[in-house]
Amino acid sequence: MAKLILSNGETIVDQCWLDDARVTIGRAKGNRIAVDDPSVAEAHASISHVGRDYILEDLRGMALSVNGSPMRRRILQHNDVIELGTFHLRFVDSKSSSDIDLERTMLIPGLKFNPDRRPQDLEVTQDLHVPSTRGANAHFPSGSVRMVNGGHTHALDRVVATFGEPGRGVVVFTRRPKGYYATYVEGESYPRVNGESIGKEPRHLHNGDRVEIAGLELEFLMDGP
Amino acid sequence: MPSGFLEVALLTDVGNVRQYNEDSIAVDLTRGILALADGMGGHRAGEVASRMATEMLLTRLTAAADTFRANKRQHGPLLALTQSINQANKSIYEAGRVDPRYRGMGTTMAAAMFHDNRVVLGHVGDSRIYRMRNGRLELLTRDDSLLRDQVELGVIAAAEARQSHNRSLVTRALGIEERVSAHLADESAVTGDIYLLCSDGLNDCVEDADIELIVSALAANLPLAATHLVQAAKDNGGYDNVSVILAKVKEPFPARASTWWWRFLDWLKHLFAGK
Numbered sequence: 001m002a003k004l005i006l007s008n009g010e011t012i013v014d015q016c017w018l019d020d021a022r023v024t025i026g027r028a029k030g031n032r033i034a035v036d037d038p039s040v041a042e043a044h045a046s047i048s049h050v051g052r053d054y055i056l057e058d059l060r061g062m063a064l065s066v067n068g069s070p071m072r073r074r075i076l077q078h079n080d081v082i083e084l085g086t087f088h089l090r091f092v093d094s095k096s097s098s099d100i101d102l103e104r105t106m107l108i109p110g111l112k113f114n115p116d117r118r119p120q121d122l123e124v125t126q127d128l129h130v131p132s133t134r135g136a137n138a139h140f141p142s143g144s145v146r147m148v149n150g151g152h153t154h155a156l157d158r159v160v161a162t163f164g165e166p167g168r169g170v171v172v173f174t175r176r177p178k179g180y181y182a183t184y185v186e187g188e189s190y191p192r193v194n195g196e197s198i199g200k201e202p203r204h205l206h207n208g209d210r211v212e213i214a215g216l217e218l219e220f221l222m223d224g225p
Numbered sequence: 226m227p228s229g230f231l232e233v234a235l236l237t238d239v240g241n242v243r244q245y246n247e248d249s250i251a252v253d254l255t256r257g258i259l260a261l262a263d264g265m266g267g268h269r270a271g272e273v274a275s276r277m278a279t280e281m282l283l284t285r286l287t288a289a290a291d292t293f294r295a296n297k298r299q300h301g302p303l304l305a306l307t308q309s310i311n312q313a314n315k316s317i318y319e320a321g322r323v324d325p326r327y328r329g330m331g332t333t334m335a336a337a338m339f340h341d342n343r344v345v346l347g348h349v350g351d352s353r354i355y356r357m358r359n360g361r362l363e364l365l366t367r368d369d370s371l372l373r374d375q376v377e378l379g380v381i382a383a384a385e386a387r388q389s390h391n392r393s394l395v396t397r398a399l400g401i402e403e404r405v406s407a408h409l410a411d412e413s414a415v416t417g418d419i420y421l422l423c424s425d426g427l428n429d430c431v432e433d434a435d436i437e438l439i440v441s442a443l444a445a446n447l448p449l450a451a452t453h454l455v456q457a458a459k460d461n462g463g464y465d466n467v468s469v470i471l472a473k474v475k476e477p478f479p480a481r482a483s484t485w486w487w488r489f490l491d492w493l494k495h496l497f498a499g500k
Contacts, residue, residue: 050380051371052390075381075388105247105265105351105425105465107331110396111374138460159435159457162442172443174453176460186445 002054002076002093004047006033008086022048024059025082025089037085044084047076051108054091056082138177141222145173148210148217156180164191169214173205180205180220187214226294230478231257231339234447235470238455240426241463247271248424248468251279256290257339257478258283259470263352263424265398266330270321274332274400277320278313282336285309290338294480302338302345303411310334310347310399310407317400331398334407335366335422337472341480344414347407350395353428355436356412357419357444362437365410368425369397392429393465418474419444423454426467430458440471447471 004023006014016023016032023032026044035044043059054076056064063070065083074080082089145163146153154161156173162185164170169187173180181202184190190197192212193205205211207222233254239246247264249272262278264271289305313334321327333350346354351368367373371394375381381389399405414420419440427436435457443450451469458467 048380050375050391051394053375053381055381073381073385075385075390077388105263105271105333105393105395107265107398107401108371108394108396110369111371111378111380138462158438159431160439160442160453166445170445172449172453174456176456183449185443185449 002091004033005090005092006035006084007088007090013087018047018049018054020049022046025084026059033089035084035087035089037087039085040087045082050111054093056080056091140175140177141179143175143180143205143220143222145211146219146221148219153221163211163216163218164213165215171211171213173220174202178204180222182209182211182220189214226257226340226478226480227476228255230474230476232447232473232475233259233470234451235468236451236455237468238459238463238466240466241459243464243466245269245272246466247275248426248466249275249279250422250468250470251283252470252472253283253287256287257344257472258286258290258337259420259422259472260286260334260336261352261422261424261468261470262332262334262399263350263426263466263468264330264332265395266321266327268326270327270330271332273320273327274317274330277317278332278334278399281313281316282309282334285312286336286338290340294340302340302343303409306336306338306345306347307407307409310336310349310405314399314405315403318403321400329401331400333369333395333424334399337420337422339414339472339474339478342414342477344412344420346410346412349405349407350398351393351425353421353423353425355421355423357421357437357440358415358417360441362421362433362440364433365412366408368395369408370395393425414474414478416474416476419447420470420472421454422470422472424466424468426463426465427454427458427469429465430461430463430467444473447473 002018004016024046025033026042027040028042041060046057048055056074056076058064058072066074076091078093080091143156144153161173169189170185171191172183172185183202184200193203205220209220211218233252235250237248237250249262251260260279260282262275264275286309321330333352335348335352335354338345348366351370354365356363371391376383439453451471454469455467
């Protein structure tokens with residue numbers, strides 16, 4: 001379960017498990033997290049619990065400071081620090097920080113529309129694109145392909161790039177964490193790497209490799225070490 | 226319908242992190258039926274639920290297809306799909322009620338059935354169906370997920386969705402309640418279309434733009450496209466099981482052959498229609 005820890009300097013002033021649907025933070029005594037600092041508003045911020053998310057929102061109409069950056073709202077992440085005058089409020093969520101395997105598919109009731117909860121600065125649109133993709137947890141190399149006869153260079157900065165001519169021969173260059181691979185896609189003839197046919201199997205490419213397909217000659221170039 | 230009007234490639238993979246694969250996939254190539262499910266539940270019950278879903282959908286849909294294609298009954302693909310989903314739901318629900326090992330098990334599902342130059346689509350939960358047409362990838366389904374609810378209701382902004390921990394929380398699934406209401410659609414299917422059914426293990430790890438690029442660049446080699454999609458999900462983390470079914474429409478597939486007699490009947494119908 002998630003937890004808030006309020007500290008001032010080296011001293012821990014208050015702690016609270018986030019088991020309520022919503023907790024408020026402010027100078028007034030009625031707040032679950034009461035912060036005795038003149039720069040903190042009576043009603044300063046709130047944290048709402050939705051599914052596995054704890055959403056921090058400002059209640060004053062101005063930016064909060066989280067990890068040194070100004071923001072009006074944030075889905076709290078493990079070890080986030082909210083600055084409240086001289087106080088620091090740390091968010092600790094051992095579940096989301098530890099094991100990714102805990103994040104199993106589960107069933108949960110859907111949200112009901114509640115106009116009071118909707119921040120004013122958001123538009124509700126019909127056709128939303130929800131970028132559910134998490135950031136890739138991998139480092140990808142950077143390479144390019146030079147047309148030996150045409151002269152120009154093509155950066156291999158996407159997951160795949162194809163070269164050749166449909167029917168005659170097409171090769172795909174695939175970018176993977178451990179390097180680039182060339183694979184036959186279609187056509188009468190297989191690609192050749194350094195003069196040798198690679199058949200249907202992916203071939204790991206090295207800097208300077210020459211790839212031939214459908215009368216094209218390509219030089220593979222790896223950037224940096 | 227001509228046999229071989231559809232080309233299909235399918236692949237399922239446990240991913241990099243999970244111990245078991247709780248996804249299931251099944252297809253009937255000649256009848257043009259595709260089914261995919263992503264199960265949930267403890268003690269490997271998720272595997273049971275997803276397998277029950279795909280097997281039951283396939284069995285029911287093939288039987289229904291043979292019936293309405295023989296023209297013995299008027300009920301069409303959309304009704305067949307609805308009934309099959311309801312029956313699969315009920316069976317999983319009953320199994321979970323009777324056997325304590327399966328209590329609370331459930332599964333998402335996505336299914337497609339091709340018939341008479343059209344495709345009917347059904348889904349529950351966060352398994353998705355995309356269509357590639359003229360080089361553009363379009364998402365045809367709408368996730369039953371808390372993340373989507375959060376964005377749709379303005380609790381968080383779309384751009385904040387990446388920071389959310391609610392990625393794998395679905396708001397609807399097969400086998401949880403006695404009845405389920407599936408999302409259904411009936412779309413035209415034209416030559417060159419590529420349909421992609423996938424579990425959330427794909428779209429959680431691979432951006433739509435990269436899915437589009439892989440499917441369009443490798444459209445001429447569907448098995449290679451399928452391995453590239455799964456490989457991309459694993460190269461980007463592979464946190465979950467990942468499953469894909471790709472189906473390409475190779476030619477028109479009218480329900481009956483286009484003989485002069487049927488064309489004449491169509492012409493007559495056309496003549497008297499709306500008069």
